[in-house]
Amino acid sequence: MTFRSLLKKNADTISMIQRLVDPLLVLITGTVVYAIRFGSFEIPEEYIVILIGICLICLAIFPFFDLYRPRRDESLWSEIQTLTKAWFIVYAVLVGIMFATKTSTEYSRVWITGLMIGGLSSMTLFRLILRSSLRFLRRRGINTRNIVIAGAGELGREVAQRITASHWTGLKIIGFYDDAPHFQGQLIEGVPVRGSLQLLPKEATGLGVNQVWIALPLNQDTQVKSMVAQLNRLPVQITFVPDIYGVHLLNHSIGEIAGLPVIHIMETPLSGINGFIKELEDKILAISILLAASPLMLLIILGIKLSSPGPVFYKQLRGGMHGERIWVWKFRTMKHHSEPPEKIFQAVPGDARITPFGTFLRRTSLDELPQFLNVLKGDMSIVGPRPHAVEHDHFYQQQIDTYILRHQVKPGLTGWAQVNGWRGETGEIRKMENRIRHDIYYINNWSLWFDLRIIVKTVFIILTGKNAH
DSSP states (O other), X not given: OOHHHHHHXXXXXXXXXXXXXXXXXXXXXXXXXXXXXXXXXXXXXXXXXXXXXXXXXXXXXXXXXXXXXXXXXXXXHHHHHHXXXXXXXXXXXXXXXXXXXXXXXXXXXXXXXXXXXXXXXXXXXXXXXXXXXXXXXXXXXXXXXXXXXXXXXXXXXXXXXXXXXXXXXXXXXXXXXXXXXXXXXXXXXXXEEEEOTTHHHHHHTTTTOOEEEEOOOGGGXXXXXXXXXXXXXXXXXXXXXXXXXXXXXXXXXXXXXXXXEEEEOBOOSOSHHXXXXXXXXXXXXXXXXXXXXXXXXXXXXXXXXXXXXSOSEEEEEEEOGGGOEEEEEEEOOBOOOOOOTTOOOOXXXXXXXXXXXXXXXXXXXXXXXXXXXXXXXXXXXEESSOXXXXXXXHHHHHHOTTGGGGGGSOOEEEOTTGGGTOOSOOOSHHHHHHHHHHHHHHHHTOOHHHHHHHHHXXXXXXXXTTTOO
């Protein structure tokens, strides 16, 4: 039986192949790294024990991360992120076992490190090859799934557009079903409306339908229950798409509480392991930057004292995570004057309050350096939505529905909005709306690599001084 026929006959074959290949890659990688390190392929028994142990840990840990389930609904990048998290858990378990058994000194640290890096790289490469192979086969009609969509309205169209755009899933839409008379005989997203909802269960088997996606409004719950009852008698997979896309979503997910399926419409992505990674990133970078910039900060302090009378630092009361108030520190760039801490007058180009040395600090964003102390304190993050004055928070919450969503994470020194041109003064509602849209995109798509990308772009923007005044 060929690989192609196996895929066509049983989708579980892919999972079985992955379960076999992952441990094999660990063994191969361990052997190759040992040969590179010691110049021999003859691995001692104690190293073989470690390799077998890692294989067993992988077989125990990886299923908890759903690494062996069908991943038609997930991109390669998302799968690699999940694999990376699972692999680091494997590494942590291995280190814990070696520490507990006091055997860590018996093995080469170079070999252990090479195995960790090489193992992750080889498993990532394997998944890339597997996905490429599946795409090749699916373009030729192998390992595809025929689906129909119950509901040709706005939600059904949204489902069709997303499935069509995600061609790597191998899902082929062969029809819509809807009770609305004006949809009958029409083409929706290039797919025909085959008839009413009552016809769907009758025609599903004859059309070779593998999956039925129910995308009906919430007010059609009676039709949904009736259809599910009839489809349960057929060998088809039923997928229900909840009508929540009219609601503002923030990092939504599906879970279970007390045995009940629930949809988390709004939650922070920076919890659990993600929150730990983000916190570690902030602390390491903040300490490193403050140490490296300390001579420069001393010169800035001297420059401020010599250029104008008044304190070196300036603090502003701004909105933090969950709307809590935080004091944000900056180097003073304006002439010393009294101003209510809760009343902020945004600087504008040519502002007479700004000192000549302050103009230089603002243009180069060096006035923001003290905010790394806010990061160390835990009030801020290096990357995140920029904190706004409390007064501005109150105003824009009334003007922009999605404004409050940005408070689900810590504010940052820089953010996705800032590196895309929405930096500086935001006097117009349109400008603030664009900033919020970018902030929410960042929250929904957070990753360590996304943060690093923003940091690199920020450095280039600072060098140009764009939108700084």
